Amino acid sequence: MNALEFIVAGMLAAATPFLLAALGEMVAERAGVLNLGVEGLMALGAVIAFIIVYHGGGHLLGFLAAGLASAALSLVFAVIALGFRANQVAAGLAIGILGQGLSALFGKSYESLTVKGLPKLSLPWLSDIPVIGGLFAQDVVVWLSLAATVAIWAIFAYTKTGLVVRAVGENPKAAHALGYPVIAVRFAAVAFGGVLAGFAGAYAAVVYTPLWADGMIAGRGWIAIALVVFGTWLTSRIFLGACLFGAVSLASLAAQATGLDVSSQLLSSLPYIVTIVVLGIISSNRRLLKLNGVASLGEPFEQ
């Protein structure tokens, strides 16, 4: 398998943690809530899923529990940021620190243990195509994540639910005047983001690299938040961005495997550097951000 085939085959799996977490954050931000705790939510989901799978609970239960745990933690964020109208930046950071702390605490006796990942499900015919065939052999979570991406895109494009979430984020006062429960919608959006962050962490810990190590999320939660900006709050562009980051992280692996003489630290920091560069390029287009940005992002709502 050459480097290109390796990247094509693995890109979607590598992209999945980014994709799930970023889509969750996008939904919360569309409703006007900036949740900076994604890194901690992912870390908590990861450790919960790992513990359950390690003790033989199975992947399904692991994912469900991870989603629930991260949703619960994201609701703590919602109570403080929305209920008590705290500074969302500070509340998100606190949730992030708390989630990472809990993750390290629960995972302490599981350090360096491994579990079994998930088998690949191949699409007939398509997965036999040379070079790009690997793209069509993915595990079930990747397939479901792709389905979820399409579903979220459709919800925002075609349904009233999507419209209400956007209205609450764009102009909460108007949404409230029309009779929509602004705070309830925001709570739901944050909880949804929590569930997806939990799934993202679970995927990272029990499918993508089924090995427990403290700090294994390694900034992916933060990159997911950046992806929402790259994708200018649009599902399709966030999907493309997640694929880019999947490819970047695989490219550094491939480079190491082919014995390219680049320091491994430079390769490890490649995703962060790419984030910084792309963030600069996208953000300098102020019109683009203004056009697609969420008007009330991060601002508390008072009736």
Next chain:
Amino acid sequence: MSALPLRFLPVLVRREHASLAIKLLAPPVAVGLATLLNFGLYLLMGRDPAAVFHAMLLEPFLSWASFSEVLLKMGPLLLIAQGLAIGFRAKVFNIGAEGQFILGAIFASAIPIWLPQATGQWIWPSMLLLGALGGSLWASLTAFWRVRLNANEILVSLMLALVAAQLLNYLLLGPWKDPAGFNFPQSVMFQYDAMVPILIPGTRVNVSLLIASALSLAAWLFMQRSFAGYKLQVGGLAPRAAAYAGFNEGRAIWISFLIGGFAAGLAGAAEVAGPLGQLQRSISTGYGYAAIIVAYLGGLHPIGIVFSALLMAALYIGGDNAMVSANLPVAAVRVFQGSLLLAYLVAIAFVRYRLEWRHAAQGSAP
């Protein structure tokens, strides 16, 4: 609504005047609340809460030996938090102090690593200055990205902190590794003149605590007494008013990041030139992130921050104690830190709001 508990709902109502009493009470209340929550957790984990309480919250203050360690830890936290708070009050969120701290440590280490034979009293002050410069330079990348490219400073500064950690790894595994160090990721031990002088004889507390205190005073003068500090605060509280008054937002961002980076870089330099005496992988145990909590818990006020830095330093030392004597994992400290900030954010809400019990039907009407 027929269910009894739902007949009256708690509603937050804005106060006519912000309550100063609650502002002062919020930090101790938050500490109490976080302590209660965390000790519940320790109980669930099967630890003896009394033993943890003694080791974590009392022991750091019970002997001069351990209190001096608290003072030692307080130095970097105080420095970084004072720098960050200035930016936070201007609503400029420098989350990457950890990276600026690391760069400060790296820049400062360059002198003893490149000039291991050098002697003289100029070495440690130059290291501190160089460290502060390194921190500012690293922070200025974020400022540039924010001001020129309009990029979110939270994300950029955090990403740069992750890059800084990799840069440190690279240096310690590669060019700066101690050749006689059995392959450990650490530099050579620094020479005597590269060490910051001890402040209190018999302890490890060094002059950097004095510098941190002096800079706290400077932060107070800057924020409470200078026009530049006033402009920053207006920018944070009322960005539109600041814009009408002609206060330059870009300048506020540059000032915030340069000060934040300076302080964090200085703290990093003081760590390698102080208790560590070499550049190591574990130069920071999350000081950059803990300092964010210190800044908020101190009400973003230079005087409040002195107290919250002392508290956070005690929590670090107490956490180490509890690890040894009550078998509490180190991660418990991070959990405590996170819940402390959350508890504070809840408590501080009552400065501007009061709780009112409203009839359910009335409460839900717009």
